[in-house]
Amino acid sequence: MYEICPETPADTAEVETLYDLCFAPGRTALSSYRLRDGVPRVGELCLVLRSEGVVTAAIRFWPVRVAGQPVLLLGPIAVHPTAQGEGLGGLLMRDSLTRATRLGFDRVLLVGDAPYYSRFGFQRLEGVIMPPPTNPDRVLGLELRPDAWVDITGEVEREPSAPATTPVYDRDDCVVVEPPKEAGYDIANPSGSSSDL
Numbered sequence: 001m002y003e004i005c006p007e008t009p010a011d012t013a014e015v016e017t018l019y020d021l022c023f024a025p026g027r028t029a030l031s032s033y034r035l036r037d038g039v040p041r042v043g044e045l046c047l048v049l050r051s052e053g054v055v056t057a058a059i060r061f062w063p064v065r066v067a068g069q070p071v072l073l074l075g076p077i078a079v080h081p082t083a084q085g086e087g088l089g090g091l092l093m094r095d096s097l098t099r100a101t102r103l104g105f106d107r108v109l110l111v112g113d114a115p116y117y118s119r120f121g122f123q124r125l126e127g128v129i130m131p132p133p134t135n136p137d138r139v140l141g142l143e144l145r146p147d148a149w150v151d152i153t154g155e156v157e158r159e160p161s162a163p164a165t166t167p168v169y170d171r172d173d174c175v176v177v178e179p180p181k182e183a184g185y186d187i188a189n190p191s192g193s194s195s196d197l
């Protein structure tokens with residue numbers, strides 16, 4: 001049994017340790033981090049997945065802008081090496097994107113491997129430019145509303161306005177989920193409810 005919870009300040013050290021384990025050294029030197037520096041995360045969408053109390057996977061989102069329009073920047077997402085390939089990455093992707101849709105976000109951007117992210121509907125974004133050096137083939141987008149990426153092109157920019165308050169979470173905000181692959185879990189519909197994703 002797993003538990004998905006919004007990330008709290010108490011989780012930060014564990015999440016950073018997981019990212020350090022899963023990514024090459026110097027990950028925060030990547031150009032995409034310049035869009036994140038000093039900008040509060042989208043707290044409602046930053047999730048940790050715990051297995052027996054231990055953070056096993058995590059996903060974060062930041063607000064950015066393209067052509068002045070709000071965009072969600074997805075990432076990093078990581079699953080502990082001992083649990084990769086069990087569907088946990090897909091579980092966090094689906095769960096967070098479902099939450100983003102319900103919260104009214106329109107479009108998502110990430111820099112990553114199209115062969116993995118295409119299964120969630122991500123496609124290469126033409127004309128959306130991440131800070132260099134970023135391979136344009138790895139700049140991918142997802143529409144949470146029809147045509148949300150139509151005519152949205154240009155450089156990806158830092159979110160200029162910070163939210164007035166940071167949400168505070170506790171254990172009541174956690175949901176318990178079945179192991180995705182072992183239990184025949186419906187990875188396309190983690191909450192069991194309908195979704196337009």
Ligand SMILES: CC(C)(COP(=O)(O)OP(=O)(O)OC[C@H]1O[C@@H](n2cnc3c(N)ncnc32)[C@H](O)[C@@H]1OP(=O)(O)O)[C@@H](O)C(=O)NCCC(=O)NCCS
Binds near residue numbers: 023083084091115116
């Ligand atoms: C990428 C990652 C988040 C995927 O999570 P996961 O729980 O291992 O993935 P899932 O179990 O949901 O999906 C497994 C499937 O994805 C595929 N896959 C995983 N990473 C992939 C990649 N980079 N490119 C293409 N396919 C990939 C696997 O081959 C497997 O395919 P299958 O379903 O056909 O067997 C995880 O492997 C990870 O943390 N990797 C290291 C950090 C990283 O690269 N993060 C992403 C960049 S932000």
